Amino acid sequence: MYKHDVIVVGAGGAGLRAAIAAHEEGADVALVSKLHPVRSHTGAAEGGINAALRAGDSWEDHAYDTMKGSDYIGDAPAVETLCQDSPEETIQLEHWGMAFSREEDGRVSQRPFGGLSFPRTTYAGAETGHHLLHTMYEQVVKRGIQVYDEQYVMELAVTDHADPEERSCHGCIAYDIKTGELNGFVADGVVIATGGPGQLYAHTTNAVAQTGDGQAMAYRAGVPLQDMEFVQFHPTTLPSTGVLISEGVRGEGGILYNSEGERFMFEHGYAKNDGELASRDVVARAEVTEVEAGRGFEDDAVHLDMRHLGDERITDRLENIIHLATDFEGVNPLEEPMPVKPGQHYEMGGIETDENGATCIEGLYAAGECACVSVHGANRLGGNALPELIVFGARAGRHAARSESVVPQIKTGPSAKIEDSDVESPVALGLDEESRADIVADGGALLDATAEDVVTHTLEQEQQRVETLMERDGVNHAEVRSDLQQTMTANVNVFRNEDGLKQALRDIHACRERYRDVGVSDPSRTFNTDLIHTIETRNLIDLAEVLTLGALARTEFRGAHWRQNFQERDDEHWLKHTMVAWNDGSPELYYTDVILEGEDKVYEPKIRSY
Amino acid sequence: MSTHVPESESESETGAPEQTEEQIPAAQQRRLAKKQERSDQREQRAESESETDEQTVHLKVFRYDPEVESKSRPRFDDFHIPFKKGMTVLDALIYSRDHYDSSLTFRHSCRQAICGSDALFINGAQRLGCQTQVSDLDDPVRIEPLPHQEVVKDLVVDMEHFYEQMDAVDPYFRDEDVPSGLEEQNQTRENREKIKMSTRCIWCGACTSSCNIAAGGNYLGPAAINKAYRFAMDDRESDALQQERFETIEQENGVWRCQTQFSCTNVCPKDIPLTEHIQELKREAVKSNLKFW
């Protein structure tokens, strides 16, 4: 059993920032991560970090752009916090030595990005995330913060009070990948920073490790998941792998063409003013529409051309793109256009938190892509995720160290509920009658016991779970995962309709049933990736259900969520957050208010046109 | 190793002159040309191959698991998998694992050459599985764990030693007087350009694994020295601190062990001119009159 004041689960940008912040508050903090920190997916981020740094720009403008980008489903207190804190956090990285690209005068460079009214995207080549991740890991090493790497966190140790708002989190259980031992971690504060669930989809820009573990664990422990139906599909990913071609390419002047050589963003009226630089959802839909109209390449792609920018400018600012296109698509973008298509990229929703990263369970925090403070609402602007990591990572770390007690404006937990929803589902949600035990909240353990007891109890439960999986000879998780990804890609993608969503729910249900027979065939304890992937797959099933359910219920068109038959944003009925809570194994769907009142203004919903 | 390599000699020996402003783009050009060449070859091959029908790839994969009796003696397993255009070695491994043997173990995550977790020994060279097109390789494709590192299981090696070497160079930015608030420590474009390649390291360990000298003893190895270079050359660190960095890399296990064999530079998947960086540090060390071993 390991003991620390604060445990941060996940060592990507958000986790590292949280750990540094907690450490600066004097807490004994440790990072527990299934990958070595420098292998985290934050390293893949390309384009940049939005921060209002320069004359002519202001945090207020950044906040306005973000609220508009969110299609008014972001919460103003969270958005304003993001925009107020980002400049300082970004410059903090510069002070830590991050290798930002530079202006002539030596100050950090900024560039234009989609949906922004000012070129405020601060960047380091087309590999901003790599630099950000390494810079923060360096600071973790400098401070001597304990890192437990290659430890897979399987479950949170939470008390089993009936009301989630009375529960408290005392630590977590991790599988030591190298030895196969299960370890208990006891802590006063646990920060989940496990990143997004991109592996829900077959075609994604996300790493293989992005399986939404933290979201699924928090969900089963009783924290609602918020706005999960809002999934961002990035308009420019390479067709064969899903590798991302940064928005920086369009920011620098890259042009999208259909197979008839038309600059369709303008010529077909998708975004008459901003063209290629319209919001991601707008561009992704335009591309799919072009392909469906028969104006695509190879039936699934359009072309992104940057040749006219000139070799020099490309090599200077976008060199990484040349390597990506050559290595992963066999195309040299200095000589020919790159084929691109939309791919799953970012999960706007996640673990419900307030501005301090706190969830409704005492001692449990979340930050980064796995969390939903609600800064991105229905659509995230490019360059707004990295500032989220550093701003809310730092806040969650500080608060988990219990050093601040600012009263948050965002309310969390079931008591924030404004109404229930009863959406008609084609299957019994979450249920799989024959073996309920397997799918019921596994985290819950012992009322009012000591922290150690709660962790020990959860540890025993998890040991049992591993034994069962290892002993059973059954279905390979990879088949189940692949089926799940296929149905999500077919039915819960850029375009959505009722039949498709219902089909997805049926398929997810079938995956759940098949998962009952899943077995780990590798008998080894050492580095058993078969076991880990099997547990991850279970997490993906839970998340797929939450996401699809929310999408089925939301009968409007907002941000990244497009519904056939509901082609209008419906502010009268849908200016609210979707919440899904784990209610004894059945997802319970309810809604909470969107907060449009900021510090000294109200963000009136306007038509989103670019 | 205690040979003194005079400045001029080292240059002629390595054929790696100090990078000047104009030469940096030239180096980039070379790398791009290399990539283009590879992609051209790939295209040609794909064209000739598309004429035949169903293609298969033959993988010979190293297997070892100390815990499982049937696998405790190292061996190679054969996998024959359907070839698809654009397939990488990592794709082929994933296919083998998901379709034939779920116990096949290897590290991987990003699939885009940024996480550094799938450096492997592929047909006799250190490469990233995700960055290597199957069509660029001779059949059968032989996949082994990185040499010179202890094998944990199948293709997974113990990276602890590599991480320790990285830690040994104080791999973090240090400066006493960082400005406050929103004020930046300005850096010239030239200086950023100078450290740029060194900052690209993804800790894959390919370079260290390819180096004979790193294999034997406690030589810091190319990756750690490159990390030291990254900070030593960053003008934002004070002169005094930079001097300290030279002392670290100058020690017995530091730069002087490098015999300029270029194996590290040849395998680095991020095209970092490692040998050049090491040579440059040697020169700097000589200039600043430090002792050498």
Ligand SMILES: Cc1cc2nc3c(=O)[nH]c(=O)nc-3n(C[C@H](O)[C@H](O)[C@H](O)COP(=O)(O)OP(=O)(O)OC[C@H]3O[C@@H](n4cnc5c(N)ncnc54)[C@H](O)[C@@H]3O)c2cc1C
């Ligand atoms: C290709 C790409 C490009 C992007 N470009 C940009 C950009 O230019 N600008 C921008 O703002 N945003 C960008 N984004 C989005 C942004 O990079 C991500 O949202 C962000 O990096 C997520 O960071 P994170 O810290 O939340 O999670 P991650 O970096 O994904 O880290 C997750 C961590 O959790 C750990 N973990 C996961 N599960 C477990 C478990 N069960 N047990 C223990 N540890 C676990 C992992 O090991 C890892 O350390 C991009 C995203 C992608 C995919």
Ligand code: SF4
């Ligand atoms: S220097 Fe290159 S080969 Fe060595 S660890 Fe870094 S990326 Fe890998």
Ligand code: FES
């Ligand atoms: S999988 Fe990340 S470098 Fe290859």
